Amino acid sequence: MYRVLIVDDELLIRTTLKYMLDWEAIGFTLSGEAANGREALEFIKKSTPDIILLDMRMPVMDGLQLSYELKKDYPDVQMIILSNYDDFEYVKNTLKNGAVDYILKHNLNEDTLRDALLRAKAVLENSKASRDRVLDVVPNNLAAFKENLVIQLLTGQFRSEEEVEKIFDALQIKLDTKNVVFIEIAIDHYRSVVGDGDLKAASFLEFALVNVSEDILKKYGNGLVTHISNEKFALILSFAQYRSSLKIDERIKEILQSISTSLYELLNITVSFSVGTMCDSILTISESYRKAEENLKNRFYTGKGSIITSNEIKSNCTDSAGLSIETEKKLITCLKLQQKDKLMELLKGLFEFIKKEKISLSGSQMIFFDLIGIISKICKENHIPLSTVYSSSETPHKLMAELETLDEIESWFINIFINIYNALHGTDDVASSESEYVRQALTIIRNHYSENISLSYVARQINISSTYLSTLFKEETGEGFAQYLIRYRIEKAKALLREENIDIKEIVKLCGFSDYGYFFRIFKKKVGMTPMEYAALCRT
Incomplete structure (x- = not known):
């Protein structure tokens, strides 16, 4: 006779189980019952059963916790899980802990209980080597x-x-x-x-x-x-x-x-x-x-x-050879020039285009590989560890392969680009500024430095006088508004000059300088060399 322990917090369920079968007629005997996992463990220490009918949700110690203990200390005891539909996560983990079968409570009857017990009996009668094998369910x-x-x-x-x-x-x-x-x-x-x-x-x-x-x-x-x-x-x-x-x-x-x-x-x-x-x-x-x-x-x-x-379904999918050179250049420029809003706009527009035009799977993959290429290039140039950008040690191609939908891939890439953006620029004086007015002014500079902005323009945007803003700005940043704006524009120009195939006249426009001659003079004064000399030095 194989000994069976019933573990369920509901008295009605325990009673129903006890009288559902002629236990001895099929080779089993009831050795006891318990209302929770802790009671069951105390019982098992005194008299170890062969099989446990185990409920999932119980007070004090639930079925999942008990299954961990049984796997560790009583691996030969066979568990049959009694569960509801919403216990799936519990059941999945108890199956990992060695449960031999499961019965949904709304399907619990004489036949399902007998079948489960006979399967547990078959496992007990097999050799030790077969006890840890995958659930051997005789299919319905x-x-x-x-x-x-x-x-x-x-x-x-x-x-x-x-x-x-x-x-x-x-x-x-x-x-x-x-x-x-x-x-x-x-x-x-x-x-x-x-x-x-x-x-x-x-x-x-x-x-x-x-x-x-x-x-x-x-x-x-x-x-x-x-x-x-x-x-x-x-x-x-x-x-x-x-x-x-x-x-x-x-x-x-x-x-x-x-x-x-x-x-x-x-x-x-x-x-x-x-x-x-x-x-x-x-x-x-x-x-x-x-x-x-x-x-x-x-x-x-x-x-x-x-x-x-x-x-x-669109009848014909559009193919693609990957990212256009223009889009790739724009993404890199946004990263280097701290244009976060434009970067996000570019990425979302790219994925909207893929979805609208139904770019083929192979064509989409070409675009994704190019995006990964941009990330790798930026990381290499700026000595950024890949672990800072990717949240896993797996290769980006493998991580991306696990994503099933375009929406998930879009979300993944946006997070990756935000990570690399933060790694490039980190915490800046916008975040560290004490005055709300100065924070707003710095944010306007970051977002509009390529436009024709001035101290008076920024002061109007944040509703204070230009004199008051000038005083606050110098106190907190250590330099005047105009000097800060020029220095910021020069740093953006330097970042672009390190890139190949970007025309200097285009850089002048992107960085907010209206006159090429002025840009040339101010760059040489601040950096100590001409823009062409700086670009050549960076590429040697």
Whole structure:
């Protein structure tokens, strides 16, 4: 006889479990019960059970904490998890700690409990070497049949609708064989949801997603859903009784939004849907499947949690050879000249262009690689460690490859450019200034130094007299307004002169000097050499 300990804070659940089975008839005996993890540990120290039926949410010590203790001190004890949908994170971690099975409480009955116990018994009877292997769940026959059925449908292995209808009747599938559509469900950020190589968490997620979706389809009396592979699931709907394509579209959207909302609320995951073409007969559902697979690639543009249809897809994607030289030059200039607002505007405009023109995936990658190239160049020139810019030790190309949508890549690049901007310019006298008026004046200089600004102009902008601003400014910065502005413009000019292929006349304009001769004279006075000499020195 294998000894079973029941651990659940609800007396009703413990009582129900005790009287649900004829325990001894199937080779088990109840060794005791506990209302929380701490009570269970005290019991286990005195009499170690073989199997524990373990609730997740309990006071004092929950099921996850207890599973850690059991993995450490009692690795031979088999755990069967009792959970709700919203316990997914708990279940995922207890499976990592060696739980052999899980039962959703709303599915708890004599059959599910007996099956789980027999699986735990099989593990106990195996050798020690097999005890740590991945969850060995005997697949539910109905789920396995449905999965195999969908694969046969998608590969065109049926010759008549009558043959399919007989199988639907046998498996109690409510789905007409006329006017059908295939919809692919894809879990967003699948690897981060289940963890790398965590087949137990993946198995639970597959089961839960299908279960949640089936509960919703029951309300509509129509539909078949099953797992295909990894993050992908198949959903087949029929609209044999519908004549209006508009009504069909509305009903599809209604069903998918209901599934999406439930999965987010119950499992805390988002999914994307790719809708294939409508087929007259289920025998041609493979055509709808191929279209859905093709459409799913456009999740890159539409973003996670989206419903993707053929109507939203641009027929021809534009190719790209990467960033234009002009855009690359503008980005570098903004970084070097402390033009943060213009930098952000450029980046957002670039990604808006990619989205609007539907730049192909390969073309988009060319642009992204060029952006990474700019970052690497700036870091190398200014001796900025890459660890300051990137938040991980992984290569930027690998980090970017883990992002699934254009919106996520845009957000990632904006954060990276903000990091490099801060690394270049750090804390400046704008932040350190004590007077709010001087802070405002310095900010105006930073943002408008390339324009024709003066002390009186800045004073008007911040609503104080030019005399008062002049006094405050010199007290806090140590130099007069005009001297500070000239020095700031010269520093920006020096930064641009270090770049290749930038015309000096263009630099004069970018840095706010209206006269080339004046710029030449003031530069030589402040730097000790002409602009051309400085540029040549920087490139030797």
